[in-house]
Amino acid sequence: MDKYLVSPNPHVHAAVSSDSLMRDVIIALLPAIVVSVVFYGWSELLVLAVGALSCVLLEYVIARWLMKDLHLFSGSSALVTGLLLSMNLPSTTPWWVVFIGAIVAIGVAKMSFGGLGQNVFNPAITGRVFLLVSFPTYLTHWEIPGGLWGADAVTGATPLGAIKEGLMQGGTVQDIMAANGYSYGQMLFANLGGSAGEISAIALLLGFVYLLVRRVIKPHITLSIWATVFVFAGIMWLINPARFTDPVFNLLTGGMILGSCFMATDYVTSPMSDKGGIIFGVGIGLIAMLIRYFGSYPEGVSFAILIMNAAVPLINRFCHQKKFGRA
Amino acid sequence: MAKTTFRIGGVHPDDAKVSRGCAIEVLPLPQTVYISMAQHLGAPAKPVVAVGDSVKAGQLIAEAGGFISANVHSSVSGKVKSIAPRKDIAGNNVLHVEITVEGDEWAEGIDLSDTLVTEIPGDRAAILDRIKACGVVGLGGATFPTHVKLNPAPGSVAECLIINGAECEPYLTSDFRIMLERPKEIVVGAAIMKKVLGDCRCVIGIEENKPEAIESMSKAVAELGYPGIEVLSLKKKYPQGGEKQLIDAVMRRQVKSGGLPISVGAVVQNVATSLAVYEAVQKNKPLVTNVMTITGDCLPVEKQHNYQFRIGMPLSYIAEYAGGVPEGAAKIISGGPMMGRAVANMDACTVKGSSSLLYLSEGATKRSEPGNCIRCGRCADACPMGLEPFFLFKLAKVGDMDQLEANAVQDCISCGCCQFSCPAFLPLLDQINIAKGQVLGILKARAAAAKAAAEAAKK
Numbered sequence: 001m002d003k004y005l006v007s008p009n010p011h012v013h014a015a016v017s018s019d020s021l022m023r024d025v026i027i028a029l030l031p032a033i034v035v036s037v038v039f040y041g042w043s044e045l046l047v048l049a050v051g052a053l054s055c056v057l058l059e060y061v062i063a064r065w066l067m068k069d070l071h072l073f074s075g076s077s078a079l080v081t082g083l084l085l086s087m088n089l090p091s092t093t094p095w096w097v098v099f100i101g102a103i104v105a106i107g108v109a110k111m112s113f114g115g116l117g118q119n120v121f122n123p124a125i126t127g128r129v130f131l132l133v134s135f136p137t138y139l140t141h142w143e144i145p146g147g148l149w150g151a152d153a154v155t156g157a158t159p160l161g162a163i164k165e166g167l168m169q170g171g172t173v174q175d176i177m178a179a180n181g182y183s184y185g186q187m188l189f190a191n192l193g194g195s196a197g198e199i200s201a202i203a204l205l206l207g208f209v210y211l212l213v214r215r216v217i218k219p220h221i222t223l224s225i226w227a228t229v230f231v232f233a234g235i236m237w238l239i240n241p242a243r244f245t246d247p248v249f250n251l252l253t254g255g256m257i258l259g260s261c262f263m264a265t266d267y268v269t270s271p272m273s274d275k276g277g278i279i280f281g282v283g284i285g286l287i288a289m290l291i292r293y294f295g296s297y298p299e300g301v302s303f304a305i306l307i308m309n310a311a312v313p314l315i316n317r318f319c320h321q322k323k324f325g326r327a
Numbered sequence: 328m329a330k331t332t333f334r335i336g337g338v339h340p341d342d343a344k345v346s347r348g349c350a351i352e353v354l355p356l357p358q359t360v361y362i363s364m365a366q367h368l369g370a371p372a373k374p375v376v377a378v379g380d381s382v383k384a385g386q387l388i389a390e391a392g393g394f395i396s397a398n399v400h401s402s403v404s405g406k407v408k409s410i411a412p413r414k415d416i417a418g419n420n421v422l423h424v425e426i427t428v429e430g431d432e433w434a435e436g437i438d439l440s441d442t443l444v445t446e447i448p449g450d451r452a453a454i455l456d457r458i459k460a461c462g463v464v465g466l467g468g469a470t471f472p473t474h475v476k477l478n479p480a481p482g483s484v485a486e487c488l489i490i491n492g493a494e495c496e497p498y499l500t501s502d503f504r505i506m507l508e509r510p511k512e513i514v515v516g517a518a519i520m521k522k523v524l525g526d527c528r529c530v531i532g533i534e535e536n537k538p539e540a541i542e543s544m545s546k547a548v549a550e551l552g553y554p555g556i557e558v559l560s561l562k563k564k565y566p567q568g569g570e571k572q573l574i575d576a577v578m579r580r581q582v583k584s585g586g587l588p589i590s591v592g593a594v595v596q597n598v599a600t601s602l603a604v605y606e607a608v609q610k611n612k613p614l615v616t617n618v619m620t621i622t623g624d625c626l627p628v629e630k631q632h633n634y635q636f637r638i639g640m641p642l643s644y645i646a647e648y649a650g651g652v653p654e655g656a657a658k659i660i661s662g663g664p665m666m667g668r669a670v671a672n673m674d675a676c677t678v679k680g681s682s683s684l685l686y687l688s689e690g691a692t693k694r695s696e697p698g699n700c701i702r703c704g705r706c707a708d709a710c711p712m713g714l715e716p717f718f719l720f721k722l723a724k725v726g727d728m729d730q731l732e733a734n735a736v737q738d739c740i741s742c743g744c745c746q747f748s749c750p751a752f753l754p755l756l757d758q759i760n761i762a763k764g765q766v767l768g769i770l771k772a773r774a775a776a777a778k779a780a781a782e783a784a785k786k
């Protein structure tokens with residue numbers, strides 16, 4: 001009898017592991033990665049590679065030699081952090097800036113809290129926001145893709161940045177959009193300046209649908225962000241279309257899609273319950289739009305997610321799953 | 328028919344009902360059987376035979392040892408060789424009556440023929456007595472004495488008798504087979520229980536992955552023509568066969584925490600129990616046989632079986648008869664892969680509620696190294712009781728009894744959905760079960776203290 005296992009139920013396990021979930025997230029990011037490498041070329045590949053490799057390496061080094069517990073090393077999760085960090089940076093970012101971002105993401109935001117599952121703030125966003133504040137020049141100007149059609153690449157501002165600047169100089173939204181030749185088609189299929197994660201909404205949405213189909217994430221958080229942005233921007237736009245950009249523009253530009261689909265849905269730093277997820281999403285949508293419309297930064301999704309990350313423990317305290325047979 | 332299911336949580340483990348095509352075969356008798364005195368929920372039965380006595384199959388050998396307890400009968404004819412403690416499947420010592428088999432003679436008055444008896448006796452009390460005398464217990468897992476469940480406390484009214492044909496555990500097909508092979512007996516059994524409960528509505532719930540069973544049972548219901556019995560097709564989801572879940576699926580009512588099904592007007596009985604009730608009431612045959620599945624992922628299909636066994640047969644005897652424990656088996660389970668118990672002792676014997684010998688390979692059953700909780704919430708999504716297993720797990724580790732109680736650890740039905748779903752492979756249920764035991768102990772002590780105080784106040 002000794003050769004047979006004796007342990008309590010359940011005796012089987014679903015075909016899912018933390019690693020398989022992270023692998024699915026990486027697969028979901030692939031379309032956007034491919035699109036960005038095609039548009040930006042080698043420099044983008046370098047940013048992605050430096051981000052991914054340094055995050056994995058840093059996590060290993062910290063787990064092994066600083067925390068002295070290799071169980072705390074999770075390569076797949078560090079890889080996702082690295083990719084997301086890189087996708088939030090322009091392809092022109094110098095490699096050492098990417099590396100500093102990785103140190104902040106893995107070393108400060110994740111491992112110093114105790115590693116996988118313990119961190120409060122989304123590591124990739126923490127890394128990006130740190131870089132945005134510390135090295136604004138590298139992070140606010142972008143190379144506008146053009147190489148594929150033979151045109152020379154030019155550097156410039158992102159649509160959100162251009163509009164913010166234009167508005168400050170007294171222009172109206174319509175004029176600025178027309179002057180820059182922005183169209184929704186471009187936003188969807190990648191042709192505007194931005195970081196890898198910002199240029200192609202379609203590629204990101206494809207990944208998002210994949211995650212939903214594979215049941216890696218649930219739609220609550222993402223959809224409530226979108227709904228909030230749409231309604232809030234819709235109201236403001238109806239009130240004053242010269243001063244406020246329209247809802248569709250706000251959904252498709254900047255880090256909105258990447259943030260709502262891939263960053264806000266990070267398990268560790270989002271609420272546990274569906275109800276909590278909706279509150280979290282509404283909060284992100286509102287804060288992001290307030291920053292975009294009224295703040296000094298053109299983009300607010302990253303800040304919004306970080307602020308709501310801090311509220312997660314509180315949300316979890318008050319939002320619970322409905323229990324069976326209890327009021 | 329509209330398909331329905333329970334509303335909170337649940338998981339979809341791989342069905343693996345490979346043995347569904349295996350017709351029920353009757354196991355030959357071994358030389359010796361060992362009949363457990365504790366094969367039902369509640370107090371163990373008290374032996375009424377002595378060493379050296381001759382017994383016949385179906386003869387009473389032990390009497391119910393309390394209000395919640397059940398009679399036990401001999402499953403064979405022969406001589407009582409010993410009455411002594413013996414290890415059960417978990418390795419615990421339990422009193423067993425050992426009987427050396429001689430021939431196969433049944434006690435007087437038991438009808439062993441196949442003739443279907445559809446006429447239901449008129450006297451409710453007499454029916455209940457017969458069910459009690461024949462030692463019928465729930466065969467869906469809990470082995471709660473059936474006569475107790477069919478006789479709700481005065482004041483409570485049964486509105487719906489639910490016959491559980493969900494068989495939501497993967498691999499198991501014994502209920503499926505009896506629904507295919509003995510549908511009419513099951514329906515008559517249901518009609519009997521319905522009558523005992525005061526002619527309430529009766530719903531036979533079957534999961535949609537068993538269309539043949541749905542068809543077979545629907546046909547039997549139509550042909551027999553008892554009024555007020557219907558077959559309901561349920562969406563496949565584990566643990567549909569859980570009592571509270573099934574009531575929710577069928578009646579859209581949730582039994583309150585700590586409450587009994589009858590508090591929402593429900594009584595749930597398994598299809599195999601229904602068959603046992605039929606045999607007890609119509610044939611006067613005590614519960615000494617049942618059907619079990621021999622199955623597993625490392626057992627080729629041609630070696631899988633559904634056997635009609637008699638209680639007290641050593642598991643090793645059955646395994647041997649079926650061709651031995653397969654090479655690749657890493658774990659032997661009695662019951663399903665989600666809620667069954669690992670067999671620690673193959674010398675243990677079948678009991679009334681035995682449902683399977685399940686052989687799982689290392690690949691299917693080996694636990695992976697646990698990692699950190701990634702706070703994905705999958706355990707909470709899976710929990711059919713709406714609990715937060717990740718949180719209970721943490722509380723259990725630090726032993727915070729007050730918080731465990733406040734977060735309803737006592738409501739856990741040990742279904743295993745949480746641990747099944749956890750991508751970090753945390754042993755959630757292991758910890759939760761320990762904590763649940765402790766909290767239930769505290770609740771019991773508190774209730775006892777309150778009762779004592781109330782009585783003291785009266786005097």
Ligand code: SF4
Binds near residue numbers: 714743744745746756
């Ligand atoms: S075992 Fe308990 S805690 Fe886990 S899912 Fe089932 S009821 Fe919920």
Ligand code: SF4
Binds near residue numbers: 748
């Ligand atoms: S399923 Fe496992 S990893 Fe996910 S929240 Fe529950 S305990 Fe944590």
